[in-house]
Amino acid sequence: MSTEPATPPEEITIPEEWHSLPSDPNYKFPGYCTFKYRGATMSSTHLQWGVMQQLEQFRGRSSDIIVASFPKSGTTWLQEIVWRVTHHQSMAGEKGPKTCLEYRFPLLEMQSQEKLMEMASWADMTDQRFIKTHLHYHMLPESVKTSEAKVLYVHRDVRDVCVSFYHFSRMINVHKYRGTFADFRDSFMRDALMFCPYREHVKGYLEHSDTVLCLTYEQMHQDRGSVVRKVADFLGVSLSDADVDDIVKNTSFEVMKANPDTNFRQWEDSGMVSGTEEGTFMRKGMVGDWRNYFTEEESEAFLKWRNEEVASLE
Ligand code: A3P
Numbered sequence: 001m002s003t004e005p006a007t008p009p010e011e012i013t014i015p016e017e018w019h020s021l022p023s024d025p026n027y028k029f030p031g032y033c034t035f036k037y038r039g040a041t042m043s044s045t046h047l048q049w050g051v052m053q054q055l056e057q058f059r060g061r062s063s064d065i066i067v068a069s070f071p072k073s074g075t076t077w078l079q080e081i082v083w084r085v086t087h088h089q090s091m092a093g094e095k096g097p098k099t100c101l102e103y104r105f106p107l108l109e110m111q112s113q114e115k116l117m118e119m120a121s122w123a124d125m126t127d128q129r130f131i132k133t134h135l136h137y138h139m140l141p142e143s144v145k146t147s148e149a150k151v152l153y154v155h156r157d158v159r160d161v162c163v164s165f166y167h168f169s170r171m172i173n174v175h176k177y178r179g180t181f182a183d184f185r186d187s188f189m190r191d192a193l194m195f196c197p198y199r200e201h202v203k204g205y206l207e208h209s210d211t212v213l214c215l216t217y218e219q220m221h222q223d224r225g226s227v228v229r230k231v232a233d234f235l236g237v238s239l240s241d242a243d244v245d246d247i248v249k250n251t252s253f254e255v256m257k258a259n260p261d262t263n264f265r266q267w268e269d270s271g272m273v274s275g276t277e278e279g280t281f282m283r284k285g286m287v288g289d290w291r292n293y294f295t296e297e298e299s300e301a302f303l304k305w306r307n308e309e310v311a312s313l314e
Contacts, residue, residue, distance in 0.1 A: 012048055024187065026179030027169075034194065040136050041196045045174060051109045052139075058108070060147030063128045065235065067105065070201045071134050071194070072164035073156040074217035076281075077251065078231075079105050079132060080262050081220070082152065084247045085232050086130075088239060100261045108133035108140075134195045137204030137212075145211075150235055153205040156217035158198065158306045159290030159299060162188050166293075167283055169193075171273050181293050189305055199309035206313040221287050224248045253285035 014020065018035040033044045037052065046052065067082055069075040079101055084091070091097065097104065106122050108131050122131055133140070144151065155161075166184045169177035177184065184193075191197035205212050213234040220227050228247045232239045239247075249255065256262040257280075264281035267273045273281075294302065 012044065014047070018042075018047055021192065024179075024192065026177055026183055026187075028176035028178050029174050032175060034192065038136075038139055039197070039200065040139060041191060041194055043194045046109065049110065055109065055141055057123065058141045058143065060141060060143035060145075060149045061129065062148040064131060064144070064147065064149035065128070066108070066131045066133060066140075066144060066149055066151045067154070068133045068135070068137075068140075068151060068205060068212075069154045070161060070198055072161050072168055074154045074220060075132060075134075076101060076262065076264075077217070077220055077256070078152060078154045078215065079130070080256060081224075081228060081231055081247065081251050082235070083130060084250060085228060085237050085239065086128075086235060088237075088243045088247065097261055100266055102264075102266070105130045105132045107131075109135055136195075136201050137208060150213075151205075151208075151211070152213045152215065152231065152234070154215050154217060154220075155202050155205075157287065157290065159294055159302055160217070160287065161198070162302070163289050163293050164283065165193065167279050168281075171279055171281075172267075173272060173274055185293075185298075185302070189302070199306060202310050203313060206310065209313075218287055224251065253282065257282040257285070 014035070018037050021034045021036055021041065023033055031044060034041050035044070035047060036042075037046075042052075065082060065086070067075060067079045069078070083097060083101070083104060087097065106125070106129075108122065122129055140151075143149075162185055163181070165188070166177070166181050169175045169184065179187075187193050188196065188198065195201065206214055213230065215227055215230065225244050225248050228244050229239070232244075260266075262282075267281065290299065
C-alpha cells in the first residue's frame with residue numbers, strides 16, 4: 001500500500017475541504033482515488049460529479065422518505081419494503097412495481113450521474129420523493145432534519161457487510177478491486193474505503209434513533225413481518241395482515257433476485273458491471289457468509305473493533 005496521496009485524474013480541481021488520501025493499487029479502474037471530506041472517505045467520482053455541491057440545492061420536504069445505510073447493509077431490501085408498504089393500495093392486484101428501483105429511489109449523492117443516465121433525480125420529482133443515501137448522518141442536508149422528512153437506517157453484521165462490499169468492489173467497473181479479502185478488510189478497518197469510517201457511520205444514525213427508524217438486516221431475515229409493521233407504523237400507513245404477508249412474500253431474496261426491477265441486471269446493459277464473472281448484485285443474501293472469510297481470531301478482532309464504538313448504542 002502506498003502512503004503517497006493518489007494522483008487524481010487531471011480534470012479534477014480539488015476544493016479546499018477535500019483532502020487526497022493515499023492511493024490503493026488494488027483498485028484497477030484508471031484514476032480511481034479517494035478523499036477525506038468532512039470526516040468521510042469519498043471517491044473521485046463524488047468529487048468529479050460535484051455531488052456535494054449539488055446537495056446545497058436540496059430542500060427537504062416533510063413528505064420525503066429517505067433510506068440510509070452504509071453500502072451493502074441491506075439498502076435495496078429495505079427500499080423495496082418501504083416502497084411496497086407505501087404503495088400497497090395502488091399495487092393491489094398487480095404483481096409488483098413496474099419501474100426499476102433505481103428510478104423509484106434516486107440516490108441523494110448522485111444527481112448528475114442520474115441525469116447523465118437519464119434517470120429520475122430528486123431535483124425533478126414533484127410527487128412524494130423516495131431517496132436512497134449512503135451519506136453519514138452529519139452530511140445529510142440540514143433541511144432533511146428540519147423538514148420532518150422520514151429517515152430509515154439499516155445496518156448489518158459488520159463482517160457480512162465487509163464480505164459483501166468486497167465482492168461489490170470487485171464487480172463494479174468503476175472500482176475493479178483486485179486485492180485479496182485480507183487487503184480489503186484491512187482497508188475497511190483503516191477507514192480507507194468509500195463511505196468509511198464504518199463505525200462512525202453506524203454511530204451517527206444510532207445516536208439519532210429518537211427520530212430515525214433504525215433496523216437491521218438480521219431482523220429482516222428473522223422476522224420480516226414485524227419489520228414491515230414497524231416500517232408501516234413509522235410511515236403512518238395502515239396494513240392488514242394480508243398486506244403484510246404479501247409484502248413479506250414479495251421481498252424474499254428469491255423474488256427480488258428474479259425481479260428485473262430489483263435485481264440490478266440493468267447494470268450489465270449499462271456497462272456498470274461486466275457480466276457475472278465477479279458475481280451479481282443479488283449475491284447470496286444470507287446471514288453469516290463471513291464464516292467463509294474470517295478465522296475465529298479475525299472475527300473476534302473485527303467485532304471487538306466494531307463494538308468499541310458502536311455496541312453501547314444498541
Ligand atoms: P450479499 O452480497 O451478502 O448477498 P445493499 O442493497 O445495501 O447494497 O446490500 C446488498 C446486499 O443485500 C447483498 O448481500 C444482497 O444480496 C442483499 N440483499 C438484497 N436483497 C435481499 C433480500 N431480499 N434478502 C436478503 N438479502 C438481500
